[in-house]
Amino acid sequence: MKIRRVQDKPMELHTKGSPKLRIRSGKKQIKGKSTVHKVKRSPLSGMKRKVRDSGASVTLKKHSLYTMGRIGAKKASEQIEGGEELAESAGLTAFALSSAYSSANQISHIYRRKKQSGQMKAANKTEDSFNRVKADGSKGYVRKRDTVSGTSSNIERKKYVVKAKDSNVKKQRGKGGTSSDGKGGRKQGFVKTRMLKAFAKKKEEDSQTNVSQTVKEAVKGRALLLLKKIVTTVLPAFLGLFAVVALVGTIVVAVLAVIYNSPLSVFFPLPDTGYDDPRTVLSSYYMEFNQKIMEMEDKGDDITYQNTENGAPISNFNDTLMVYMILYSDGKAGYVMDEEGKKNLKKVFDEMNYIDKESSAAEKEVGDSLGKVWVTAYCPCSQCCGPYANGITASGKTARAKHTIAVDAYNPIVPMGTKIVIEGITYTxxxxxxxxxxxxxxxxxxxxxxxxxxxxxxxxxxxxAEGNTNKVVVTSSGTTVHNLTYEDYIKKGTLTKEQEEMLTDMMDSDLWDQYYSGAAGQAVAELAMTKIGCRYDQDRRYEEGYYDCSSLVQRLYKEAGIELPATASEQGRYCYQNAMLINKKDLKPGDLIFYSYEDNGQFRDISHVAIYVGNGMMVHAANPERGVVLDPLRDGSVVFYARPYK
Structure with a gap:
């Protein structure tokens, strides 16, 4: 990663400019010397203007202090993140409170006006009465009334009203009346007072209702404003994210659809279709096939395999499976093992696994091995020879012990007169x-x-043996098991070029290494490493610290939850029957290697088994002298390799 170096620059300090004061008085704006900038109106500017107008109608003793406080609050809101929103919220609260305060002032003002109006009426009546008294001269003196006009002072009017009120009260008391007119004035005044109070109360309730409604509308407006901001800022991002997720989801679904309708589906967890897994079905085909081979071996047939590795037959399980997937899963769910799927899989299996009974002839020179052969024995008695129990051979010669040997009359392995060495004895x-x-x-x-x-x-x-001609034609008759690899199938020429390339890519060993986890085998391999140094003893093979080759395998796999037979040959038979054979290149820790060191008459003459532990090493119970040891993997005398789990 390349890091681009940024050129060093002197640090710049950013500070707020000088405050720009705007002092309002009523509806006129007085501009100071500082520059006044036009303020961008927000959706709540109308409300804030009403707040300022209502605030201007309230008389404050220290108006300059109030103005400075407002300016300071505004500047403070500009310095913090989200301050403008806080200022707007504070403005809403101030508007609600100022509206309530203004309404209360209006009610009080109306009440005072009504009260002063009543007092003025009473004063005018008193003044008229005073003038009449003056004209009559009943009091014996004359007082000149001050003229009350629109420009007279309130103080003089109030003094006059008070004097007139006192005179009127005295007059009323003197007459014993209840009012200035003597007709129930007190009751009428009481009624008017109650009306004024009721009016004021109603006005106050209306004002409170208006305040509450105003606050609700303000809060609603604020919520709508925030919602609008969310819609305009967050929603596009959310829709974009949703579109991306939807697009990715669509792509993933499309990719999975392609994979599960292609040969690659065999490497992925298969969905539950209600049918058997193709590997399970293919294993059942191998089990039936291998059972036939074992029956032929039990009858004495000499079994050979078309493809072997270090003398061990290779497993073509994966080859067969992948050829089927290439042929029948392109554009179709090939893993669905319905009747059609099973039929197609069996067709591929039969093409890649079959048995031939045939004879083959090859020239051998003196000293060459004929390989392993099946040998029996007979004597000149009637039980062995029947009607030919006279000791005379088919060549007309008398049979002799440690000299005469017989071959098949119809398909002889070697011609008559050939000399053969078996276990150190030369026969003719x-x-x-x-x-x-x-x-x-x-x-x-x-x-x-x-x-x-x-x-x-x-x-x-x-x-x-010596005594033969230079070359002898040896005819071997027996059973050949054809276990075709994917390369053998490609050579048949039935696949397209594209199919051949894909089949080759899918048989890559690294791909199959990733597929097989080998979790159980790894546990067995780790346990096997802990047994190095234990004693070898067949009689005490189930006691702690004592093992032979097969009990080591059986006991360790049992700890991993897998039950295996007790002897090496039966363990080999179990793996062969259940199609668990693998190839040497596919070995993983925990896999088994079966060996044949003697003709013991057991399955495939298996006489030894070892556990592969990785890195070209194996752990096995070797013999009484060495015990359980760690040795390099041995390739000689291998019968086959197996993984006893699926």
């Missing part, structure tokens, strides 16, 4: 029999039936 092919029917390649002659029983049926390595 001189006889034939129905060997392939029982899955056998050679039949060794013994003189006594007890020897044949002791030999039984063995799977051993055979070699071409």
């Amino acid at each position: 092919v001189e006889d034939t029999g129905n060997l392939n029917h029982y899955g056998n390649d050679f039949d060794i002659f013994y003189a006594h039936h007890s020897d044949t029983s002791q030999w039984g049926r063995r799977h051993v390595v055979a070699y071409l």
